Amino acid sequence: MELLNKSLRELNELIKRKEVKPTEILEELLNRIKETEPKLNAYITVTEEKARKKAEIADKELEKLGEDEIPELFGIPLSIKDNINVENVRMTCASKILENFISPYDATVIKKLRERGAIFVGKNNLDEFAMGSSTETSYFGPTKNPWDLERVPGGSSGGSAAAVSARSAIASLGSDTGGSIRQPAALCGVVGLKPTYGRVSRYGLTAFASSLDQIGPITKTVEDAAYLLNIISGQDSKDATSVRIPVPDFLENLNNEIKGLKAGLPKEYFVEGIEPEVKEKVLEAVKKLESLGVEIEEISLPNTKYAVETYYIIAPAEASSNLGRFDGVRYTYRAKDYKNLIDMYCKTRAEGFGDEVKRRIMIGTYTLSAGYYDAYYLKAQKVRTLIYQGFQNAFEKVDFIVTPVSPTTAFRIGEKTDDPIKMYLSDIFTIAVNLAGLPAISIPCGFDNKNLPVGLQIIGKAFDEVTILNVANVIEKELNLNTIPPV
Amino acid sequence: MEFEAVIGLEVHAQLLTETKIFCSCKNEFGAPPNTNVCPVCLGMPGSLPVLNKKAVEYAVKAALALNCKINRYSVFARKHYFYPDLPKAYQITQYELPFAENGWIEIEKPDGTKKKIRIKRIHMEEDAGKTIHGEGLDPNSYVDLNRAGTPLIEIVSEPDISTPEEARLYMQKLRDILVWIGVNDGNLEEGSLRCDANVSIRPKGSDKLGTRTEIKNVNSFRFIQKALEYEIERQIKVVRSGGEVVQETRLFDSQRGITKTMRTKEEAEDYRYFPEPDLPPLIIDDEWLESIKASLPELPDQVKERFIRDYGITSYDADILVRDRALARFFEEAAKNYSGEAKKVANIIISDLLGALNEEKLEISESPVEPLHVAQLLELVDKEVISLRVAKEEIIPEMVKSGKEPRAIVEEKGLVQISDESALKEIIKKVLENNEKAVKQYREGNDKQKQKAVKFLIGQVMKETRGKANPKLLNQLIPQVLEEV
Numbered sequence: 001m002e003l004l005n006k007s008l009r010e011l012n013e014l015i016k017r018k019e020v021k022p023t024e025i026l027e028e029l030l031n032r033i034k035e036t037e038p039k040l041n042a043y044i045t046v047t048e049e050k051a052r053k054k055a056e057i058a059d060k061e062l063e064k065l066g067e068d069e070i071p072e073l074f075g076i077p078l079s080i081k082d083n084i085n086v087e088n089v090r091m092t093c094a095s096k097i098l099e100n101f102i103s104p105y106d107a108t109v110i111k112k113l114r115e116r117g118a119i120f121v122g123k124n125n126l127d128e129f130a131m132g133s134s135t136e137t138s139y140f141g142p143t144k145n146p147w148d149l150e151r152v153p154g155g156s157s158g159g160s161a162a163a164v165s166a167r168s169a170i171a172s173l174g175s176d177t178g179g180s181i182r183q184p185a186a187l188c189g190v191v192g193l194k195p196t197y198g199r200v201s202r203y204g205l206t207a208f209a210s211s212l213d214q215i216g217p218i219t220k221t222v223e224d225a226a227y228l229l230n231i232i233s234g235q236d237s238k239d240a241t242s243v244r245i246p247v248p249d250f251l252e253n254l255n256n257e258i259k260g261l262k263a264g265l266p267k268e269y270f271v272e273g274i275e276p277e278v279k280e281k282v283l284e285a286v287k288k289l290e291s292l293g294v295e296i297e298e299i300s301l302p303n304t305k306y307a308v309e310t311y312y313i314i315a316p317a318e319a320s321s322n323l324g325r326f327d328g329v330r331y332t333y334r335a336k337d338y339k340n341l342i343d344m345y346c347k348t349r350a351e352g353f354g355d356e357v358k359r360r361i362m363i364g365t366y367t368l369s370a371g372y373y374d375a376y377y378l379k380a381q382k383v384r385t386l387i388y389q390g391f392q393n394a395f396e397k398v399d400f401i402v403t404p405v406s407p408t409t410a411f412r413i414g415e416k417t418d419d420p421i422k423m424y425l426s427d428i429f430t431i432a433v434n435l436a437g438l439p440a441i442s443i444p445c446g447f448d449n450k451n452l453p454v455g456l457q458i459i460g461k462a463f464d465e466v467t468i469l470n471v472a473n474v475i476e477k478e479l480n481l482n483t484i485p486p487v
Numbered sequence: 488m489e490f491e492a493v494i495g496l497e498v499h500a501q502l503l504t505e506t507k508i509f510c511s512c513k514n515e516f517g518a519p520p521n522t523n524v525c526p527v528c529l530g531m532p533g534s535l536p537v538l539n540k541k542a543v544e545y546a547v548k549a550a551l552a553l554n555c556k557i558n559r560y561s562v563f564a565r566k567h568y569f570y571p572d573l574p575k576a577y578q579i580t581q582y583e584l585p586f587a588e589n590g591w592i593e594i595e596k597p598d599g600t601k602k603k604i605r606i607k608r609i610h611m612e613e614d615a616g617k618t619i620h621g622e623g624l625d626p627n628s629y630v631d632l633n634r635a636g637t638p639l640i641e642i643v644s645e646p647d648i649s650t651p652e653e654a655r656l657y658m659q660k661l662r663d664i665l666v667w668i669g670v671n672d673g674n675l676e677e678g679s680l681r682c683d684a685n686v687s688i689r690p691k692g693s694d695k696l697g698t699r700t701e702i703k704n705v706n707s708f709r710f711i712q713k714a715l716e717y718e719i720e721r722q723i724k725v726v727r728s729g730g731e732v733v734q735e736t737r738l739f740d741s742q743r744g745i746t747k748t749m750r751t752k753e754e755a756e757d758y759r760y761f762p763e764p765d766l767p768p769l770i771i772d773d774e775w776l777e778s779i780k781a782s783l784p785e786l787p788d789q790v791k792e793r794f795i796r797d798y799g800i801t802s803y804d805a806d807i808l809v810r811d812r813a814l815a816r817f818f819e820e821a822a823k824n825y826s827g828e829a830k831k832v833a834n835i836i837i838s839d840l841l842g843a844l845n846e847e848k849l850e851i852s853e854s855p856v857e858p859l860h861v862a863q864l865l866e867l868v869d870k871e872v873i874s875l876r877v878a879k880e881e882i883i884p885e886m887v888k889s890g891k892e893p894r895a896i897v898e899e900k901g902l903v904q905i906s907d908e909s910a911l912k913e914i915i916k917k918v919l920e921n922n923e924k925a926v927k928q929y930r931e932g933n934d935k936q937k938q939k940a941v942k943f944l945i946g947q948v949m950k951e952t953r954g955k956a957n958p959k960l961l962n963q964l965i966p967q968v969l970e971e972v
Contacts (some may be wrong), residue, residue: 324576
């Protein structure tokens with residue numbers, strides 16, 4: 001357990017000084033996975049043998065390498081959300097339709113991590129095709145929250161967040177379309193960062209809603225998040241939506257002075273449906289910021305009240321399009337008995353997709369239909385522009401915005417599965433950020449009376465991850481919470 | 488009542504780029520199935536399209552050649568439908584904002600009249616793969632995705648076409664232009680150019696449009712004309728018998744020469760277009776547009792006009808010469824190197840060189856004969872070193888075979904024209920001895936018969952000398968010898 005509590009920087013230093021061998025870290029991690037998985041179900045696939053081979057090779061290489069030749073992630077095992085392609089490893093997207101799909105290629109982020117020496121230990125559970133806020137829609141069963149096994153870890157990157165929280169992962173990559181990194185990070189008491197849209201290449205991330213998806217780190221600490229962001233950022237010639245903009249050193253700026261910065265507190269985010277304890281913990285963190293010399297200003301983001309509705313037009317529309325390729329023709333599951341081509345399509349997709357995925361495909365197909373497009377999709381895009389402008393206006397006055405991540409702490413398994421609207425509302429504070437393409441980080445800021453973690457969201461200007469990581473790191477140090485769960 | 492047809496064509500043209508439109512797979516015809524593929528064109532989860540810059544340049548080049556306005560801002564969209572050869576279940580195309588609009592081309596009908604056909608829009612898109620159905624007892628269907636992601640432009644005409652013949656001429660003209668500027672190989676059999684035709688009929692002189700049908704996949708010039716002829720006839724019969732034309736998509740059966748219903752309007756698919764979120768809008772700035780403009784060659788119509796104006800050749804010859812860019816270049820190069828009349832150059836290329844090349848199964852672009860050699864050959868005729876007949880019949884075929892200079896061939900084969908009067912006289916005498924009938928005709932006949940006899944005797948001398956006798960001198964010498972003898 002001792003090694004698994006260490007930060008990425010500490011592990012890297014231990015390896016550099018040759019005090020720890022990659023196989024030692026890996027074996028400790030595999031033991032921990034074996035110990036926790038029966039309770040958590042945070043992994044869909046553990047590539048034990050592959051990882052072991054890589055670690056053994058790394059051990060040998062390590063003997064030959066000088067301290068300066070050892071890259072940042074040399075011999076460090078990472079886990080990856082199971083909607084990101086890792087070459088020659090199964091990628092299910094938590095769906096029956098991809099149950100036996102082996103990725104033919106590495107996602108750009110995987111390639112980058114590999115180049116820095118990382119080893120991949122397994123693929124984390126998620127809501128089917130990242131559609132959900134609780135990891136309950138996974139074909140491979142729900143993931144449990146390490147703080148309370150009766151509760152959900154949030155979602156859709158619930159497997160990643162639960163594993164990092166339970167120390168059955170050292171760090172993980174998730175994906176965030178409407179809160180899928182930040183909300184589970186909040187519910188599991190870990191750090192989750194959604195970078196600016198275009199900061200990190202999406203090449204190799206199974207698309208859910210292409211204009212909203214972004215890959216980001218889920219880690220124990222803010223420093224680890226910065227550590228991984230340094231490596232995975234940057235324009236990619238394989239992703240036309242990735243942006244050519246300089247990548248600053250996020251680690252170097254973690255401890256900058258935050259005194260004199262201005263924080264915006266949107267009044268709309270502290271009213272409807274929010275649990276009193278969540279509000280209380282978030283406001284306590286705000287007080288801390290104030291005591292550190294940050295100026296707090298109440299702001300208004302009036303159009304964010306339309307964010308959920310807007311999101312549930314745009315995201316399903318894009319999803320209905322992106323999921324068309326899972327058709328039984330080439331690499332997916334295919335129904336056994338069918339009469340003709342159309343019948344094969346229908347049965348394959350009826351059998352291969354779960355209810356939530358089907359629901360969104362149907363919503364999206366409907367809103368893109370001739371005669372409805374203008375009323376739904378086009379209108380939603382216009383509202384999206386207004387939401388973006390609302391943030392722009394706010395950022396003329398403040399340097400960052402502070403909000404809760406989720407209106408509640410972790411809820412009980414099954415509590416919201418029959419009520420999609422209630423489920424959708426658990427992303428009410430995170431969704432607007434995706435619609436505006438902004439960066440935001442979720443960090444633990446306390447616990448409720450059930451000892452469940454509460455998350456704080458810090459939203460930044462486009463491509464200003466430096467500021468939110470800096471602020472998050474300072475608060476994290478100041479709060480100094482014990483975030484090791486009981487599991 | 489008389490009817491007239493209203494026709495609009497949608498032509499898909501593949502662009503001759505080295506690689507596909509959204510990935511770096513090779514764009515080539517005829518590779519073994521599913522070998523030019525990658526995660527992107529296979530529609531693997533997580534893969535993303537990246538626009539091929541060359542494809543944009545070729546598309547813009549085509550649009551400029553078709554007199555279109557280039558939209559500096561255009562948007563890619565997804566067109567959705569399920570089919571095994573469409574890996575992503577959507578085709579990336581352009582919908583509301585295409586990259587080019589409002590163009591035209593001019594066709595010339597056999598009677599020499601010209602007609603402008605307007606082009607409504609051109610958009611860029613990716614081709615789908617191919618589904619191949621098993622033959623005979625094989626119940627399977629097979630999918631080859633090599634073609635998936637081949638860059639295409641779709642050229643949509645206005646309904647300015649009035650007859651099947653005009654439709655064919657329009658398609659031929661499009662092909663000629665696209666091949667000329669080097670963006671398409673013009674190979675209809677391999678699917679490089681494919682055509683869908685929209686057609687309706689209306690009472691002659693009416694300005695209302697009738698209900699149209701769309702005929703899919705008419706993929707040869709002949710079929711375009713045939714399919715439309717059939718379809719127009721069919722629609723007229725429907726209306727004449729009191730029926731109504733139904734809006735539908737029809738398929739041309741080339742073996743039977745008929746069109747058949749494929750799907751009706753009610754069965755038409757809803758493609759659920761929306762802007763492609765994986766690709767930013769396509770922006771063509773001034774600098775880029777100017778550099779593409781600069782790379783555009785002079786177009787066939789312009790070259791034709793210039794040939795007529797600057798080289799004094801006939802419109803008929805110019806038409807033939809601009810059918811192929813290499814041929815036009817060849818002509819111009821030869822004409823520039825020749826001191827005589829350029830129409831002689833056009834003539835010898837069209838009536839002799841092309842035939843000789845054809846005999847050896849060579850294209851003009853592969854010709855072993857250089858343009859300069861054609862000019863030299865004509866100079867030899869002008870200087871009366873050889874006769875035109877020898878040039879055409881003996882030297883050109885040899886030039887095509889060996890690629891040698893004309894003078895070298897003349898010397899090697901001893902084909903120098905005989906212009907020595909006494910030598911010619913000797914030959915004439917010999918010929919007269921063997922052709923008493925003609926001699927008699929000359930002596931006893933009237934002027935007309937005399938001329939005829941001389942002409943015949945010239946032919947005989949030519950035969951005797953294998954065409955080497957100087958024909959001008961013969962004209963003079965034969966009557967002279969006849970009088971002398």
